[in-house]
Amino acid sequence: MTSIPPELQPAARKPWLAGLLSFCIPGLGQVYNGQTGRAGLLMGSYLLLEATMHTSGIVRYFGGLILLLLLEIGLRLAGTIEAVVMARRLAAYTLQPINRWYWYLATVIIWFLGVGFLGSLGWPGIQTFSIVTPSSAPLYR
Template structure:
C-alpha cells in the first residue's frame, strides 16, 4: 500500500514537471542570444548562438573588415539576420514541444542570471580591444566642412601600429580637456608652425589656399577653401566672412616637440584646437578616422576620410 502511494506521488511530481512551451514567449526570449533556446531546453544550441554572437564581430575586427564601410554593412546585416533566425527558430522549436519535460535550468532565476551575465559582460568588455575599431559621434562643427555635426564615424585604432602619423590625417585623441576629440594633423614632430592673418605656415612655407565657394556654417556665412597641406594632400577648410576671434588668426612661431603633434580643426574660426590646448602627445592619439557609417543625410553615409 505504501509503495502505491509513493508511485502516485512521484507521478504527480512528474506531471508538474511537464509544461507546454509557448512559441511567442520563446521567440521574444530569443532576441537575447541563446535565451529562447534555453527556454526550449536546447542548451547546446543556446551555447552555439551565444558564441556566434560574441565571436563573429571579433573575427570581423581581427581580419580588418570593420575598417572598411562594406565590412560594417555586412556585419550589420548579419546581426539583423541572426536575430531574425533566432526568433524564428525559437518560435518553431517551441511549437513542436506539445509536451515538454522541464529541465533543471528552466527556472526564472536561471533566466534572469543568464541575462544579467550577458549585460555585465557587455558593460565591462571593450569590443574595440578585439576589433581595433571604435565608433564616435561628431557633436560640434569644429571639423566642418569635412565632418558635420551628427556624423557617426569609425576610427581604426590599429592604423598607427603600422603607419606613421602624417600631416593631413584626421585623428581621434584623448583631449587634455577630457573626452575624445577629432582634429586634423597639421604639424608633426620638429615642424615649425606659425599662423599669420589666419594663414598657416609650416616650416617657413605658406600653405597654399584657394577659395572655392560660399558656405553656411551653423547659420554663419563662411567661405570654403582648398588647402594644399603637402604636394599629395589637399583638404577643405572654412573661414567665416566676419572675423570672430583674433586668437584664431595669429599664432606665434613654435617648434613641435618630439612625439607631439599640432592639430587644427578644418573650421578654422570655430575650433578649440592646438592653438588653444597646445600640441598633443603621440600616446594620446588613439587612431585615424576612416569612414562615416551614418549621418543626418544620406550623403553623409559611407564617406572615405582617408582621402579627405
C-alpha cells in the first residue's frame, strides 16, 4: 500500500481563517481556498475602485466619501462571506501548488504595492496645510 504524503492528503479548509484572510486583504481568503481567478477578480476590483476614487476627485464631497466607504465595506463583506461559504463547501480539499507560504506572501506584497501606489497618487483637490503660530515656533534659536 502506498502512502500519500501529508501535504497531498485531502484536508478541510478552515472557514474562519478564509474569512479573516479575505477581510484583511481582499482576495487572500480566495487564494487560501485555491480560487486564484476569484482572488484576482476581487483584488483587482477593489484596487480599481480605489483608483477610480483617487483619480475622480469624488471624495472631495461628503457624498462621494460616503459612497466610497459603502462600496469598500460592501466589497470587503462580499469577499469575506464568499470565502467562508466556499471554505465550508471544500470538505476534502487537496492542497495545490498555490497553497504554499510564498504564494500567500506574494499576494500580500502585490496588495501592498497596489495600495502604496494608489496612496502615492494623493487625493486630487485635497491638501494639507501647516500654519505657523507663536506656540509652535522653535524654543531655541
